[in-house]
Amino acid sequence: MPEDVKRKVEVDYTHRGYIPMAASTDVNSDFAKVTKPNQSSSFMMMREDAVASPDIYLSGPNKWPELVGFRETLERYNNEMCVLGARMMRIALRSLGASEATMEMFMPATTWLRLLHYPPAPAQRPDDLYGSAPHTDFGALTFLATDDVGGLRVLAADGSWIDVPPRADAFVVNVGDMLHRMSGGVLRSTPHRVINETGRERYSCPFFFDPHVSACIEPLVGEKTTFPPLNFGTFLRGELEASYEAHKPDTI
Numbered sequence: 001m002p003e004d005v006k007r008k009v010e011v012d013y014t015h016r017g018y019i020p021m022a023a024s025t026d027v028n029s030d031f032a033k034v035t036k037p038n039q040s041s042s043f044m045m046m047r048e049d050a051v052a053s054p055d056i057y058l059s060g061p062n063k064w065p066e067l068v069g070f071r072e073t074l075e076r077y078n079n080e081m082c083v084l085g086a087r088m089m090r091i092a093l094r095s096l097g098a099s100e101a102t103m104e105m106f107m108p109a110t111t112w113l114r115l116l117h118y119p120p121a122p123a124q125r126p127d128d129l130y131g132s133a134p135h136t137d138f139g140a141l142t143f144l145a146t147d148d149v150g151g152l153r154v155l156a157a158d159g160s161w162i163d164v165p166p167r168a169d170a171f172v173v174n175v176g177d178m179l180h181r182m183s184g185g186v187l188r189s190t191p192h193r194v195i196n197e198t199g200r201e202r203y204s205c206p207f208f209f210d211p212h213v214s215a216c217i218e219p220l221v222g223e224k225t226t227f228p229p230l231n232f233g234t235f236l237r238g239e240l241e242a243s244y245e246a247h248k249p250d251t252i
C-alpha cells in the first residue's frame with residue numbers, strides 16, 4: 001500500500017492507525033542509551049470505542065485503511081486474542097493467589113494489536129540502531145507471533161542477550177511492567193530487543209493485554225512497599241509522551 005494512503009490513517013493521540021517508520025524512540029529504556037528511533041513501521045488496532053472520551057485516556061474508534069477485508073480479518077484475530085488474553089490473565093492472577101475480583105481491573109482491558117514491519121538493518125549498522133530498542137513491555141501480558149526471520153533476543157540474568165528462535169506453532173509470551181508490579185516482582189518483566197540483521201524483511205504481530213487505564217497497580221499479595229501504587233493511565237501517558245511525537249502535549 002502506498003505511503004500516502006497509509007498516512008491517511010496515521011496514528012494520533014488515541015494511538016490507533018498507521019505508525020510510520022522511525023516514529024518512536026525508546027528514550028526511557030533502562031537497558032541501553034537509546035537516541036535513534038526504532039526501525040519499524042506498523043499498524044495499531046486498540047479496543048474499539050464508539051468515541052474518544054476526554055475522560056478515558058486512549059479511548060476511541062480504530063482507524064481503518066481502505067483495504068478490502070483488512071478490518072474484518074483484524075477484528076476476528078483481535079476477538080480471539082482478547083479471549084486468550086483474559087484466560088491467561090485469570091491463570092496468572094490465580095497463580096499469584098489473587099482474588100477473582102482482581103479481573104475487574106481488566107474490564108474492559110486496554111488491548112493493542114500491532115502489525116509490525118522491520119526492514120533489513122543496514123550493513124554498517126551503528127551499535128545503537130535497533131528494529132526495536134531494548135525495552136520491557138509496559139502492560140500485563142504480551143502474545144507475540146512472528147515470521148521465521150528471527151532477530152528477537154531477551155536479556156538473561158547474566159547480562160547476555162539470548163536468541164529467541166521463531167516458532168510457527170507458538171506465541172512468545174512476555175510479562176509486562178504492570179504484571180511485574182502486581183506480582184511483587186515474582187513474575188519478571190523481561191527486557192527484549194529486535195535487530196533484523198538477516199537481510200530479509202521481518203514481520204511480527206504482538207498482542208498486548210493490559211489493565212484498564214483507571215486501574216491502580218500494586219502488589220496483589222504480600223508486601224507492598226517495593227512497588228508503590230501507580231495509576232496505569234498516568235504511567236502510560238508518561239511512556240507514550242516520551243517516545244512518540246504524536247503524543248507530545250503540543251502535538252495534540
Ligand SMILES: O=C(O)CCC(=O)C(=O)O
Binds near residue numbers: 114116132146
Ligand atoms: O517484533 C518483535 O519480535 C517484538 C516486538 C516488541 O517487542 C513490541 O512490540 O513490544
Ligand SMILES: [Fe+2]
Binds near residue numbers: 135136137192
Ligand atoms: Fe516488546
